[in-house]
Amino acid sequence: MKNTALLTGASSGIGKELAKIHASKGRDLILVARRLELLQQLQAEIIEKYKVQVEIIQKDLSVVGSSQELYDEVTAKGWQVDYLFNNAGFGGKGAFLDRDLEADVEMVRLNVMALLKLTHLFGKDMKARGKGKILQTASTAGFLPGPYQNTYFATKAFVVSHTQGLAHELKGTGVTVTALCPGPVATEFAQVAGFGGSKMFDGAASAYKTAFKAYNATEKGKTIFISELQYAFLIKILMPFMPTSITAAIIAKMQQS
Numbered sequence: 001m002k003n004t005a006l007l008t009g010a011s012s013g014i015g016k017e018l019a020k021i022h023a024s025k026g027r028d029l030i031l032v033a034r035r036l037e038l039l040q041q042l043q044a045e046i047i048e049k050y051k052v053q054v055e056i057i058q059k060d061l062s063v064v065g066s067s068q069e070l071y072d073e074v075t076a077k078g079w080q081v082d083y084l085f086n087n088a089g090f091g092g093k094g095a096f097l098d099r100d101l102e103a104d105v106e107m108v109r110l111n112v113m114a115l116l117k118l119t120h121l122f123g124k125d126m127k128a129r130g131k132g133k134i135l136q137t138a139s140t141a142g143f144l145p146g147p148y149q150n151t152y153f154a155t156k157a158f159v160v161s162h163t164q165g166l167a168h169e170l171k172g173t174g175v176t177v178t179a180l181c182p183g184p185v186a187t188e189f190a191q192v193a194g195f196g197g198s199k200m201f202d203g204a205a206s207a208y209k210t211a212f213k214a215y216n217a218t219e220k221g222k223t224i225f226i227s228e229l230q231y232a233f234l235i236k237i238l239m240p241f242m243p244t245s246i247t248a249a250i251i252a253k254m255q256q257s
């Protein structure tokens, strides 16, 4: 395999588009998600269109030990991961104390623990080779208080903070790490998180455009990449002047719309 990307959350949404963009450059892929049939369909589509090597691994990354299993499977096959796209993740609507705690714990295991573990395992190999690119799918949620989707926002705050620190540690190593921070994107995310029909996703960005911009930001080795201008303005220019209580009230209203 050559110029290979291991991509989690490849079966739909942003991940599926990232996979196609990567393949369009003649680069190979290892696609990871739980829904095998969707992975097989994407594999066939990409091989036919782009003639690259595409491998699939069905894995539930919220299960304890699954990231190590994934790393072991990949290395046992002798596949070198040059790009790591830590993209799998999900959210969940509702007041924290009213939510099923196990669902939130599962969210932390996927959005935080799997990302942390895979970055550590594959990042070490990249650093030893002096070359590699890591993309962490975070969110604009990572900069905000998140009432009524509290745990999800907190998982993305972890990803933003971890990426900022790691990017500094990796300076001069040949390895870069980028956090993609989109606002609402039209994918299966809203349905899975319990936001079906929510006004929050009116005018959501397309998965393709988000993935395209994220791929370019990764190639350039940007650390934090907010993929829509209006959210970059909100987060970088307006928010520093707003009291957190007001930001929280606005987010609470949006989550319930």
Ligand SMILES: NC(=O)c1ccc[n+]([C@@H]2O[C@H](COP(=O)([O-])OP(=O)(O)OC[C@H]3O[C@@H](n4cnc5c(N)ncnc54)[C@H](OP(=O)(O)O)[C@@H]3O)[C@@H](O)[C@H]2O)c1
Pocket (backbone or CB within 6 Å): 008, 009, 010, 011, 012, 013, 014, 015, 032, 033, 034, 035, 036, 038, 059, 060, 061, 062, 063, 087, 088, 089, 090, 091, 110, 137, 138, 139, 140, 181, 182, 183, 184, 185, 186, 187, 188, 189, 190, 192
């Ligand atoms: N859509 C948005 O508004 C938005 C905004 C900001 C950030 N994001 C982030 O973007 C990333 C991609 O989400 P998306 O919007 O593209 O949503 P999506 O269409 O729901 O895609 C989520 C992907 O994650 C995979 N996944 C979910 N649970 C998994 C598990 N336990 N193990 C392995 N894979 C799992 C899903 O595949 P299977 O179900 O087949 O496992 C799917 O491929 C997420 O990290 C999300 O938090 C989304």
